[in-house]
Amino acid sequence: MYSKSELVGKTQEELIKLVLDMQFCNVNLAAEREKNLDKIANLEEILRLKTAEKFTPSTEQTRSLFDELELLAQFEAIKNGLPESEQIVVEAHTRKKHKIRENSTLPASTPVIDVYNYEEAPSEKVINGVLYKRVEDKTIDKVYIVPQKYVVVRDHYLKYEPANTTDSEDKSVVEFKNKKLDGLAATPNFITHSVISKFDDYTPFYRQSEIHQRAGLTVQRQKLAGWIIKYYEELLPLEKVLKKQVYSSALLNKDETKTTVLNVRAKSGKVSQNSFMYITIGTTFNEKESNFHTLVLCEYIQGRSKKVLLEDIERFNYKEPVITDGLKPYLHIENHGTCWVHLIRKFKDVLKVTAKKKDVNASILVSIYTKLSNAHYDLVEKLKNKEITKEEFLKQRREKSEPLIEEFFEKIEDIKSKYSSSGLMGKAINYALEYKPYLSLYLDYIEGTPDNNSCERIAKCWATGRGNWLFSDTVDGADASSFFMSLVETAKRANIATNDYIEYVLTFAPYGSEDDAEWEKMLPWNIDLNRLNKHRALISQAKVDENRKEPYILCGNSR
Template identity: 25%
Template sequence: MEACPVPLPDNNPELIAWVQSILAKNALLEERLRLLLHKQFGASSEKTSPDQQELFNEAEQDQPEQPEPDPEESVTVAEHTRQKKGRKPLPKDLPRVREEHDIRDDEKNCSGCGNQLHRIGEEVTEQLDIIPAKIRVIQNVRFKYGCRCCEEGIKTAKLPAQPIPGSIATPGLLAFIATSKYVDGLPLYRQEKFILARLGVDIARATTSLWMVRCGDLVQPLINLMRDKLLEAPLIHCDETVTQVLNEEGKAARSHSYMWVQVAEPVKNQKIILFDYAPSRSGSVPMKLLDGFRGYLQTDGYEGYAAIGRKSGVISQGCWAHARRKFDEAIKGQKDKNKTGKSHMGLSYIRKLYQIEHGIKESPPDERKRVRQEQSLPVLQKLRQWLDKSLPQVPPKTLLGKALYYLNNQWEKLIRYCDEGYLRMDNNLAENAIRPFVVGRKAWLFSNSTDGAKASANLYSLVETAKACGLEPCHYLKTVFNDLPRAESIADIEQLLPWNQKPV
């Protein structure tokens, strides 16, 4: 904070306090302005230069005159040698079309002795081709039978169960439209005007919108089974983001609604990602969505998860990525880029924890737990000592103060990942899972109705879980839309769950 440009009378404490408060507010505004300018024009990555990654040996050394990294804790980066890589081979499962190329007959004689040349082999080079989407009409011909004697008892073959009875849409068309919107981020109006129209078909956006709502209703039995499996997981990651619904009862068109995501830690390879629409961000939403859950619940620091965290059997877990981000923001908001300051010190401790995790990410849970107990807990102990010393020294409203107080308030939840080997340091699984919805939202902007928002949640749940299970989304949706209307038992429906399908 800059000093007052003019001397203040030392006999007026109220004036001195008032001027100092103005200067403090000005310093806070400048700090936030620097952070906003960095977000607008600077690099968005949290990476910093190598000399900012030093982990100081002790908390008492948080501001040494000549900082040196601890020899036992320094990170050595091997010299990188750029290697020229060849072109990746094309996938073996793609169909091959053989096109043969021969030399002319008059060239099939040896230029040396004149004798006829004989084929001794071939050289094969591959090119990738694509066949544009083709559109066709399926004619369902149902034979009719009648009696020539009494002319009664006419019987007509039944039409197989359809995803949308009475509609012109086949499972393939519905899967194409749903994949284009929920995977490729193409709004329905673009599909209407730029894709379907180019193929010579006039289908109004209102019609395709209704189709998506009906598809969302159709897959509800699958969503119910997926939720039952989700609640059996030992660890669930949760996150939420805003969405907009134009025609929502009791709310203005521009008001915020929310899309919630829950990701189950895989059990028996059952990867589950569920989206749910809700008109609010209140704590009652996760209470309802996770009713009956017992296990670890990993979230960010949003207070809306506090209520479910107090339920018997639910253990709240924090997110180190959010803690790290706040220290990174404090660095970006600094006027003096002092690499030995507290912001860098806090970030260095957190990076050391991530370095340990990086070394054991492929290890089994028992090994991860052992390493965390032996290596991570001592680093956490040093970080706690440094945090206790730093808290009284930093104003809480500064960016660094917010980082320190977030770390302090979330401490018990943050260190919980050391309890079990299957736990994670951060909530990135949920943040990564919700990103496709955020990207799609930039294109289609809003849902017209709550029914549309709920349908989108169901369809996002299916395509994202299918992707997590290694399935091609369009092929999977076509299978679901074709087979689900014909399912006659719970076993038939279970067979359509993503982890029960084989990749093609």
């Protein structure tokens, strides 16, 4: 704008020029304003996407673990034959489908008792002037909770003292099966409860201590942690056998997730941010059972260098396929495949950023992957149900998958020139092209999957627990945590109740044995749960000592 004094004395031509300049300037400002508004809208979408995930590290986000079939509906009806520039995508109106509620259930083995809510049962009764005849009772099954119950197990061990001695020093001998564990004031059943509470229910030790206190048991969190570490130390041979079995599997999946160990410090003196829980899953197809034998190995590691991540692969000379999330050090593995989900996640991010106006190309690519994933898992179900053989599975999966993979990368080639390499879509396309050689490896192996979801789910469990556990104090604590998490996740994949498997291992593990064959009996497909049920039946006979007035002092063999 010009002041009055600036306009005085100007000729008509000069005034016209000033007016034209002002109009031109306004047009430029309007165009710039529109451009900036678009930028702001785009940045707001990116910010919304980022803040929506602020509590979950990118490697542990599970938003892509499940098929997003709703993305397909928009594009199935796109008119054939029209160039994309002329296609109009109209989102169809769909009525929200109500979720079918599942009935509350309890196992058939649950104890049951009949309660009769009447004193007299006449065969006939007049109600509101109408004569009614009695029929079969109306029964309603209801759930009743028996509060947490404790049993004192008084273990007896043979004890001997020297026959001839006047020495006041105690030289007695007690025949323990395992002195370190038999002397604890906690049974394998109690340790199992604590392990499951922490690593499956995400309840930290201080909360467990409070829960026990409410039920009448006083036990400090330090004692709970100490007991678990002692059991871990005695089960180290099982950890060695577990690792050996994992690296004997037909296929491995690998991933890693951050953890915190307080006494591991960086050079600055601060708690190291370079601590990780390393997840390895070994899978082997058992043709006789038409099922997969799966073992989970969690380990505490420092750093994610090539040397650290590939150490055991080289030590065990593992040559079978390995599927990962595509982290750069893994690319040095000779027989290596990468996860489709990590690729598709990038295209789903594009869809979230462009939520108001969906990117058609990104949606089409996501829909192709959904078909690819469904083709695999549909065949897996048929294989497990013995509807198809191993050979038929491999043949049918390849026939269904290869055309979809070709279609996916043909689409990539068609659209790559339309996007800037620095944009979200451009980066997703470049990632797809970079990892293309590794994405089809799974088709060669019956144990192969198009994703690394098995590891991702465990990483998610660890991340969920991390919010409750917060940290490990020491490396020993991190090692013990990773070992028991291995047992919990192995039990889940073997379809064994976690409390059954953990208690079986803690109760019957061959303590002190150096024979790997003995420890292999603790693998999930080798255990006999009837042994555990007999042991539990004995405990169920416990009765209250009516004559006892003093509380039981649980202090192990120190008294």
